[in-house]
Amino acid sequence: MSYRDEIAQAVAAAAQLPAAEVAAMLETPPSQEMGDFALPCFKLAKTLRKAPPMIADMLKESVTLPPAVERVESVKGYLNFYLHRAQQVRDALAPVRALGEAYGHSQEGQGRTVCIDYSSINIAKRFHIGHLSTTVLGHALARIYTAMGYKVVSINHLGDWGTQFGKMICAYKKWGNRQMIEEGGIQAMTELYVRFDQEAQKDETLLDEGRAWFKRIEDQDPEAMEIFTWFKEITLKDAMRVYDMLGITFDSYAGESFYIDKMGRVIDELTAKGLLRDSDGAKVVDVGEDMPPYLILKKDGATLYATRDLAAALYRKDTYDFAKCLYVVAYQQNLHFRQLFKVIELMGYPWYKDMEHISYGMVSYEGQTLATRKGHVVYLDDLLARAVEKAAAIIQEKNPDLPNKEQVARQVGIGSVVFTTLFNSRIKDIDFWWDRALNFDGETAPYVQYCHARCCSLLRKGGGAPAGEVDYSLLDDESSLAVAKLIASFPETVTDACHRGEPFLITRLSVALAQAFNRFYLDNRILVEDPAVTAARLALTDAVRQVLRNALYLLGVEAPEAM
């Protein structure tokens, strides 16, 4: 039984109320000095016809304290319960010591699959800061869901379909050559595309040629396909560099083009179910009063992004039999996903409830909208490179003798970018500024990593974590207790992060834990004469090390043992 339930039962007996009702009333006080659980007595005032402070006083006298509770106080209408510290600390640390890397994991998802659609890059476009949120969020969610026991299918839903690819091939045939693309990569492809747009303004017949090339892709014409596939490979190779740096892999790269032969089924099914309606020559599905109709087929019979997303959803359900299907996509597309899920519901599939749009805020650069064409953009490899460079410079200054300096610089620099991206709730817009992005002070990855490295250092000096049982009653000071409480809250935080689709909860916890440990470190000398005290403090240090490491792992951030 949990502490909460024990206390609720004791109070319920004294106040003659249902235990469940009391349990729901119990809350956590705002600060540690006010105890571990509090019962606000205001609600009871009406039924008991007494002032809240009096009720609290009475309950204080009449309640039989459960063994875990050391004492109870009546303060301004609150009944505050204080747990025995040694027991709290033991309850916090013992599971970490026992479970190690598995601390924070759960069995919730046992036997269930979750599809996570994230990153989903466009062909022939360079990876930039606009792709950071989906990539980093999706990766963190993949790790969090895995920790929760789910089987995760990571899907990079490539943007590899559309008339722009016809234009690009047309431009390539006219002005490009193999060598120029091999050497220039995506940048060269982008330049070709820009040139096409410019020339097409002067000569409209180019647009027809572009359309013709796209038709050839649709018809699987060998020459068109060869070039198209090659462009795709170059784009993916470039993206793979970034994914490697971030430690990200995907289970599937089935993008839009993968679904071109799977849309007929969708159209047939929508027609058979009477959902498709003609509207100005196009085909739409009505999705209710509160949303505009969902456009499925263009006037000319061509499919749309929506059609492909619908086909993809059905395919994923068939192929993976997912318990959940997540789409990590910016909030711009809120309406689109609401419509998509509604159509699936109208098709009669109960699993529409398992679809979730993990939406996040927009990215701008120094107050302005990102604009690739104007060069008003920051590319991800540049950002990561500069972060690593800065980390390397700091190492050179502070710790020049550190072995594997390059590796640590990568862990810190890249970790810093990832951590910052996962620091706030998803919905917040992000305005990118270089000085902010490269800030290593305060609530950042290096702060948490430093604390972790310091724990490792202490453990090295102290001969490692104590093997056997330690005397937890030696950890009865305020700062030890604060650390223990945060450690104890980690599994619940992971669960919350999963259910809310909000990795930042874990990011924040890692900072709070590092802060609490720094306080503990200031208050207590860890390696002391008394072996029992040293063992107890090292046990706490090792638990902090483990939880920080586990937390950072879930975020996709590495934890170097020295830095």
Add this chain to the structure above:
RNA sequence: GCGCCUGUAGCUCAGUGGAUAGAGCGUUCGGCUCCGGACCGAAAGGCCACAAGUUCGAUCCUUGUCAGGCGCGCCA
């Protein structure tokens, strides 16, 4: 025009139907003969956008107003 989202310290953001609304950055002051100073302590800084309502109690819930962002058929 309609819909969704956001509004909390100078800046970036947490937060909760309940006790004194928190953190980082920035600013000011202070701390290594001592286990890692990429650290720590302290101070200053708030009409929780505004107004009504519900409630014993609202920054939180409801409604309205204002400001900003996004979206609203043949792009993705």
